[in-house]
Amino acid sequence: MIESSHSRQDMQYRQFGMHRHAYAAMRKQSGVRALVVALAVATALWAALAARPLLAQNVDPTPIPAQEPAAAAGTPVSANDINAVARQLWCPLCSGVRLDACELKACAQMKDEIGIMLGQGTQVQEIKDIFVNRYGPQVLGEPPRSGFNWLAWALPFIVLVGGGVYLYTRARAMGREPNPAPSVAAAPTSEYDRKLDAELKQYD
Amino acid sequence: MIFDVGHLLLITALLLAIFGVVVAFWGGHTRNVKLVASSFNAVYATFALVALAAVILWYGLLGDHFELSYVWNHSEIALPNFYKFAALWGGQAGSLLFWVLILTAFGTAVALQNRNKHQVLMPYVNGVLMFTSVFFLTLLVFAASPFERVAFVPADGQGLNPLLQNYWMVIHPVMLYLGYVGLAVPFAFAGAALISRKLDNEWVRTVRRWTLIPWLFLSLGIIMGSQWAYMELGWGGYWAWDPVENASFLPWLTATAFLHSIIIQEQRGILKVWNMVLIWATYFLVILGTFTTRSGVLESVHAFARSNVGVYFLVFLIIVVFSFLYLLFTRLPLLKAEQPIDSYMSREAAFLANNWVFAAIAFATLWGTFFPMFSELLTGQRISVAAPFFNKVNGPLFMLLVILMGVGPLMGWRHTSAASLRKQFVWPLIAMVVIGVVTYFVGRSIFASLGLAVLAFAAATIVQEYVRGLMARRATTNENYLVAMGNLWRRNGRRYGGYLVHLSIVMIGVAVVGNEFYQQTTNVTLARGEVVQLGGFDIEFGGMRVENESNRDVYAAQVTIFDTDSGKQLGEIAPSRNVYFKTPDMPTSEVGLRMTPIQDVYVVLNGWDDTGNSATFTIYINPLTMWMWIGGLVLMLGTLIASWPSPTRRRSETFSAVAYATGD
Known part of the structure; x- marks a missing residue:
């Protein structure tokens, strides 16, 4: 990546007249910077993907065209069309059961209603909104992205990033502490491990 | 009496x-x-x-x-x-x-x-x-x-309860409990080390196997639970992020993180406090999980039993938290790291990142599981936090974890040179790109291809490690491949068994991607002799039959599967419904399943008319799902290899036991 091969490294730090440790620290920092940038990009990407309902719908596994089924009024609506919508909704009575798999009477009625609405040309998003209005956000299977419920989405990100920053600063602080206690554990765990590692090195 | x-x-x-x-x-x-x-x-x-x-x-x-x-x-x-x-x-x-x-x-x-x-x-x-x-x-x-x-x-x-009358449901709780409860043992050792102030690596070395075995049980318990959900619940999936499923998954996450981070403590003398926290969190989550399943504090399809045990659990959980915190803070000076982390291009740094992601997933899962409770308390509004939330938040994190799983073993301890990195990464990166591109052209799903590419990368690093190990052995001992493989496992089981477990996680990941992104489904009512086509299969309904058992009637549909192109008969299945005499309004489903490594044909019987001349089905084509169960077997094999006492180590354990006996 950013680093050069071994022989060139040696040359470089001799050239700059730097002390080996100082060079190591510098080289470490550039590695760190790259790591931080990469992480920031990844986190931003993740946040964007997770928080946008538009993209999230694309993730939905339904291979049947779920977005615009039976657009014109009067078009016959198949059970598959209904299920494609039902897969995006959750039973309002039993938490954790997807509408298409729910066998309650109430859910059967909801599915019938979806069929009627699809037949009238109602869009999927509108159907979802109608059910949210009637039964509350429970039917979405995820917290709505508004008000207090934003916290459900935000906190995992905050913890992830906060944890990362904490780890990063701690690891750096650890690196600066002079003369850490010598360790006896650094040696390979067994004679065999050592041998194997040696063999592997040879093979490399 | x-x-x-x-x-x-x-x-x-x-x-x-x-x-x-x-x-x-x-x-x-x-x-x-x-x-x-x-x-x-x-x-x-x-x-x-x-x-x-x-x-x-x-x-x-x-x-x-x-x-x-x-x-x-x-x-x-x-x-x-x-x-x-x-x-x-x-x-x-x-x-x-x-x-x-x-x-x-x-x-x-x-x-x-x-x-x-x-x-x-x-x-x-x-x-x-x-x-x-x-x-x-x-x-x-x-x-x-x-x-x-x-x-x-x-x-x-x-x-x-009719849902519990299934073979998997008999063995699944046993496995889960063995795992759950067994994780109290490493916690007990950690607690003992804190109380006695004997905080060297002794407890860490002792608990490795005592963690691996419960971890194996817990993993198998979770996989068997998924198998049960897949076969019984009839919605085409195996994992719904139900609060009770999460309750079993949470200690698994922290225990897995712990299994990794104790390796760094053993090797490098760092992360001592973190290890304490992890194993305590595991224990806490085990008790919390038992509490949530047993008290019905969170609504869930699993809440079979509820009673007034909630208060007892709360008191105990509070005791567990405060006694641990007291012990940890009073012993903090004894838990100082022995060494710094030398480089971010090192195995310990990769392990650290692994722990970071595991902790983040555990937090997100815990948070999502309990969030409806907070939300209802504070806003009065009922919401549900189910699969859509967890897939969006945890999905990318798991992908990051798989990348780290590939990267970690390629790193050396302390520092890895760029040259060695380049050499290590060539083949895995090629595998990643090839699989990503090929699957994209076959499956046309960017997320699925991304997932499969990352999994291919991790798999390739494992294969590469195995090839290297085998070659090294053959170069020095002239063994044939099978013997060399056996010796790798026997003499260095920790490492090569661990790789096998990683491979099993890749397999499970493949199944998840296949089921999540490539699933096809349809819903049909068929008359006797009628055929429906889905995903290259012709599925024919041949009529209903009824069987009487001691406590239920079984209504089974006869379904035959043909290959659409060749017309060849591939198999017969019998999706059925159990109507129990005691609970006739709660008919349970028995899915009709034809399983192959490429895809499952999964048929649920929804209903039938009284004459048996027509029936309604939900049919799913679930690609790659079988790899989840194969992965479960590989996971078992790998964990057993990793925890089997190795011939060289056993001797040193005997020596140290003698040393304790004579010196203490």
Whole structure:
């Protein structure tokens, strides 16, 4: 990546007249910077993907065209069309059961209603909104992205990033502490491990 | 009469366990050999008493003693004996008894294995384990007694919950409990190290195997639970991020992180505080998980049993939190890292990142599981946090984890040179790109291809490591490939068994991607002899048949699967419904399944007309799902290899045991 091969490294730090440790620290920092940038990009990407309902719908596994089924009024609506919508909704009575798999009477009625609405040309998003209005956000299977419920989405990100920053600063602080206690554990765990590692090195 | 004895046994066990806790801590503190010996005996005796109580409950279940409220509520005369036996863990009081049975059995096994080892730690290990027993025995004696009577003797029981009458459901809780409860053992060692201030690597080395084995049980329990959900619940999937599923998954996450981070403590002497926190979190999540499943605090399809045990659990959880925090903070100076992290291009840094992501996933899962409760308390609005939330938040994190799984083993300890990195990464990166591009052109799903590409990368690093190991052995010993493989596993099981477990995770990941992104489904009503086409299969309905069992009727549809292109018959399946006499309005589903490594044809019977001439089905084509179960087997193999005592290490363990015995 950013680093050069071994022989060139040696040359470089001799050239700059730097002390080996100082060079190591510098080289470490550039590695760190790259790591931080990469992480920031990844986190931003993740946040964007997770928080946008538009993209999230694309993730939905339904291979049947779920977005615009039976657009014109009067078009016959198949059970598959209904299920494609039902897969995006959750039973309002039993938490954790997807509408298409729910066998309650109430859910059967909801599915019938979806069929009627699809037949009238109602869009999927509108159907979802109608059910949210009637039964509350429970039917979405995820917290709505508004008000207090934003916290459900935000906190995992905050913890992830906060944890990362904490780890990063701690690891750096650890690196600066002079003369850490010598360790006896650094040696390979067994004679065999050592041998194997040696063999592997040879093979490399 | 005999059931009064059962209750009396539990009371005696409780008193004995309290006695055991006192002598264990007191004996450990004063180094009084007699008190410590007494604590060992208390461990054995508690186990014997609890086992006897369990035998009495089994006697009640198998003998149809419906005067017991538990038997009346969870069994019936017509129930097959197999399920009568399993009904011990089918309800609340029984499953709590089962919990203590396993806990005391583990305690006894630990005590027997270490009777003459770890003299400083063992009294406290006994103490912590028995303290946990005290809690559960208190529940059994005061809040949820399995030996409670009903005022009259009913003629028949109410039957076992139909959903539980399935082979997987019999073995799945056993596995889960073995894993769950077993994770108390490493926590007990950690607690013992904190209390005794003997905070060197001794406890870490000892608990590795005591963590791996429960971890294996927990993993298998989770996979079997998924198998049950896949076969029984009939919605085409195997994991719904249901609160109870999450309850089993949370300790798995922290235990997995712990298994990785103790390697760094062993090798490099860092992360000592973190390891303490992780194993404590695991224990805490185990108790919390039992609490959420047993108290019904979170609504869930699994909430089979509810009662007034909630307050007891809360008190115990608070004790667990505060006693641990007190111990940790008073011992903090003894937990200083021995070395710094030298470079971000090192294996310890990769391990650190692995722990970071595991912790983040665990947090997100915990947060999502409990969020509806917070939300309802604060806003009064009911929301549900289900698969859409967890998939979006945890999905990318798992992908990051798979990348780290590939990267980690390629890094050396302390520092890896760029040249070595380049050499290590060439083949895995090629595999990643090829798989990503090919699957994109076949499947046309960017997310799925991204996932599969990352999985291919991780798989390639594992294969590369194996090839390298085999070549190295062959170069020096001239063994053939099979012998060389056997020797890799036997002599370096920790490493190569671990890789195998990684490979199994890749397989499970492949199944998840296949099921999540490439699933096809349809919903049809077919007349007899009619055919529906889906995903290259012709699926024909051949009529209904009814079978009468002792406690239910089975309505099965005869379904034949043909290959659309060749017209060849591929197999016959019988999706069916069980209508139980005791609960006719709760028919359970038995999915009709044709499984192949490429894809499953998965047929659910939704309904049928009285003549049996037509029936309604939901049909799923689930690509790659079988790899989840294959992955489960590989995971088992890998963990067994990783935990098998290696020939060289066993000798050194004997030496160290002798050293303890003579030096301590």
